[in-house]
Amino acid sequence: MQITADLLISLIPSLVLLAVGTFLFWRQGSQKDDLEKILKLDKKLKTKIAKQIQEEADVQLKNVLDAVSKRLEVSVNGMVGSLTESSNKQVVELANFVREQQKVIVKESQFMLASAIDKAEKELSDYKQKRQTEINVKIFEIVRLAAKEVLGKNINPNENEKLVEDAIERAKQQKFFS
């Protein structure tokens, strides 16, 4: 029995060590669990915070976008209104200009037509006059040649000499030689 007691006594330090070791091991295990818990908690907190930040950011972004959108809408509406007004004004001006131009074109067309008619009449008149003159010249030339032929044949030498003397006298009277 003694032996058993001694044995037990001798085992006490080992048991104590074992107990301490077990305790320590347990404690170490517990700390690991705590650490895991802390990490999980930390992750959870981070996730939550990130979510909150995201939500907050979304809200703020939405607010900003709403504000910008409103301003943009106001601005665009203003510009569209201005452009519409300007466009309408230009359309009216353009319509007036077109009407004026139509009047001018009509007047110019009438003037050009009148000028063209005048020109055509003048050309016709000139052509008629020219042709008439040509015909008269031809008639005159024919008659002149015929007259010369008849006169030439009917003037005898004596008459010719007399005509020369008369011609010289005429030249003298006209002071041709002075």
Place this chain on the structure above:
Amino acid sequence: MNSPFDPAAFIPFANLINGKDDFFRILEEIEGTKRFLFRDKMGPISLKAGEYLSPDLSRVFGQIEQLGLEPTTDDKQQDFLNDIMEFLKTIPVVKIIFAFEPTASFVAGVNSKLSNAVGKKIILDYAVDEDIVGGVKIEYLGKFGDFSLEPAVETFLKGKIQELNIS
């Protein structure tokens, strides 16, 4: 024209000329007469060049000699002949166009009338154009005059054409 000889001695030579052909013939004969000078022959030009001279030119030289207007030495006679030619070249020319071929006497008569009209001796440079109707066309000192019947005929015909209301 400056000449030591009496101008009256040149006139008879000018009077030989009526037309341009006369002018060239007389000039040629006078130039040819100079060949008979300086041949140791004394006397007037008509004697020295007697055989060469045409009758009318011989007659004129005779007249000049009788009037005592011709020099007697060869040198002077040569100068005299040269001066005659120079004188003849100064005679004004009247160009005239006849409607017919004139006779020599008619040309002489016309020359006389024109010389009278101009106021001095003239040379007649004439041509014939049968297209002229009666009268003549005259050119003198750059002036041209139509003294034929043509202008009158044309005026008459133009009037008639207008009367017929053609123009």
